Amino acid sequence: MSTPLGVEEYRDLLSAALPEATDADTAEPNVRSLFTPDTHRAALYVDSTVVRGGRGVGKTFWYRSLLDETLREVAAQEYGIERLRRVKVSRGYGASVEPDLYPGSGTLRQLVEKGVPPYDLWYAVLLTAFGQPELRQLREWEDRALWVRNNPGMVERTIQRVDREAQEQRVTHLVLFDALEHLHRVRSQADKLVGGILELALAMRLGTRNIRFKVFIRPDMYDGALLHFPDASKLTSNAAALTWSRANLYGLLFHTMGNHDGEFADRFRRLTGGWQPEADGRRHVPPALLSGDEQFQAEQFTQIAGPYMGSNFRKGHTFTWLPNHLMDGVEQVSPRSFLSALQKALSETRDQYAGHEFALHHEGIRRGVQRASETRVTEVSEDMPWVRLAIEPLAGHQVPVEQEKVEALWEEHRLADALRKLAETYAPDDPNDETLVRTGPRHPEDPALLIEELSSLGVMRRRRDGRIDLPDVYRIAFGVGRKGGVPRVAS
Template sequence: MTDASALRTAILTSVPADPFQTTAPEPRFVYVPRTHVRALDPDNMLVVGARGTGKSFWWQALLSDAARATLQIPSMSRGKLQVGAGWSENTEPDKDTLAGLRRAGADPRQIWRAVLLAQFDSGVDSMDSWKDRVDWVANHPEAVAKLIRSYDDAADADDTRHLLLFDALDRTADEWTERRALLKGLLQLVLDLRSTKAIRAKVFVRPDMIQDPEVLAFVDSSKVVGSRIELTWPRHELYGLLWQYMGNAFQGAATFRRRHSGWKKDETGLFRMPDTLRTNEQVQRDVFAEIAGKAMGTNERRGLPFTWIPTHLADASSIVTPRSFLAALRTAADETNHDSELALDWRSIHSGVRRASEIRVIELGEDFPWTKPAMAALEGLNVPCSRKDLVSRWTANSVMERLDGLPTGDRNKNATLGQQGLLNDLVEVGVLEVRSDGRYNIPDVYRVGFGLKRRGGVRPVT
């Protein structure tokens, strides 16, 4: 096997084929960006990240004893740490149960207090139904306070901390008004737990969800939101993530590690990269040039693969998600000819960007259903383009009328402002960017998947 083939195999046998993988991550592939260390600290209870930045990944990793053991985060090594699943798509109470509780008049804060107590040997956990649990919690505030205080004191005396994780909060209800109410109640619980010594909640949430004033309409909400930690992925951390996969791959890893000295095997059997490989961008450029060459075409004028890939995967807010990045590289590895002199060739990298764009478009439609009709009407349009070009497409395709027909929770935030409101909302979610000359551009990570064109750009998905 040639080195190029071995390096390609390292990508194919490590990077997940399913970009939406929901199972616990393999400990060997858990990579902690320096920017995420504070986010994983049990004392930091609100973690904000866009779709694909790692919220669900960290939810799964923190629940896994094996994955958690590889993190090497000092704040996690103090005493004993017990981690529980507070809420996600596959936990109880499920979405339908939450809807039933709300129809019966349950207060969101009391729902989440019941979820908290159900984690402990409190008696609440043995009640027959979630309605019984929530009703008991709502009707016995003094007993609830005593139970929480008693558990907190016992855990503290035993040098134990209990961490309860909450994720997928955009799936708690179908209507945004209900999702908003439930999130507000959960953040109130987070505020309550700030006064405990050994009980913590960690809430993973999308940025747009905590930008709603109604979510934060409770006393001292600033204490919760002001201490939030954001999941960011600078370019050098994206490549550090790739090295983590390749250096610990099921096949081809030894070839990759041999080319770059300094790898060390730790007590868990995981190979850890040298600091220069994760922090020095010049070193990273050289390493990636060995994998994908130095040109996105027949000459270097087309761009350097190392910088070209993140640039074409960034949205209008310059956010690149690891899900998009890994999906692009996995697709490129899969489509590069087996006899290629490089592990990844530039044509296959183009295919990878198309695949990543398809994924981002799917995610966008799930998070913001109003983007589907708005962007479908723009298919085939050349960008950058004028405001008039966008508005004329929307008018011709009756987009505003279609948006008015969506359920209330699926409409864009500034729907009452008509076409200008739609423009503003597309800018806010990172789909549109306003250029200095007043024209609108759509970054490749969305343009390609939505079928728009750009002169000299990556061919759109057809």
């Protein structure tokens, strides 16, 4: 064992290791940043078609990692998934602009307006990935989709040939889909496009042995997709989820610290022990210690943040307090929120409590949670604008609260009218189309069902006594109080 790092040494290590860890959309994964929590194994199975996960849980990270042969090999090794070593991976859709591989959002809007069937469109994307010569000669995706519709026999023979050749080569063609929230700005059209992807994914799963889709998708988008095709329920029964346990979150933190270069990271590895260097420079987190043994994790975090969220245990233990206050209503914490809170805690400690005996001050941790709450509310407001409309009437009040009080506040603020107005702002551009877009809850005029939907999203939760509560990760930024709870950031 090595001598524990000093306060400033811990701060320097955290400062160097954390900055780029919270934004998977701009940071490309690499062998050192690849962390393999045990709860993600099922999501990496080749036959797991649907992978559900909210913002910041790792959808884009795994999408990009699976596109990289080296990272696939690491995942195959650590998860023991031999089949991952024998895949040919293609992009089906993603955030990057790849007009030769799949249509971008502008093209998709045009195709939707022209009534191009999503199933035909995604079939054209699949055949383009397989190098269909007729499609290579067509530059426009509308023409490619039309070719698919007009040549069903040739399409089927191509799929049969590709599947047979893959069987002979003992490989699987894996087509990846991510960033589905960018498919179309109108939610109902995005639902149709997602439905087309999933219908084709199921067709390949049932009709071939070696062609598979993997669709990374937010739970609310999966629930809203138009799955009006035979055997659609088989996708749900086979779906995986990207979840994070408390041990996983701290394992990620220590993995990030231990895979950094420099003297302090080296001393941290010697201090914690059991790190195994890989040939590619990656350092493997000791599974029994930093990602599985919570007692040992707590001891290490106590070295960084101290034992308590104040002067004694009555204020809470730092190790449990942080994830508990970042947890949503379905008891999930996103690693992005976790690392973001730590990043803010570090900057606050250095700015306001530089002389503190630990690297992180408990007030810095509280402000980190406040910052994570603001970010989470911004994200959910972007993804589902109706959620903000539903929670804002509770601002200034305290939770837990009786359901009758929630319903009275919604009626006072005329929430049902506001939800209808929101839906109208997202209506299709065609004035002859009388169908309103479903941008809001399934039952906007039924308060009880609205509460249930908010609960399923993790924004609300119902206590055993029937009262309604909001988890801190949403409550704080929405300005809802709780006696003795973390206050909102002062503006």
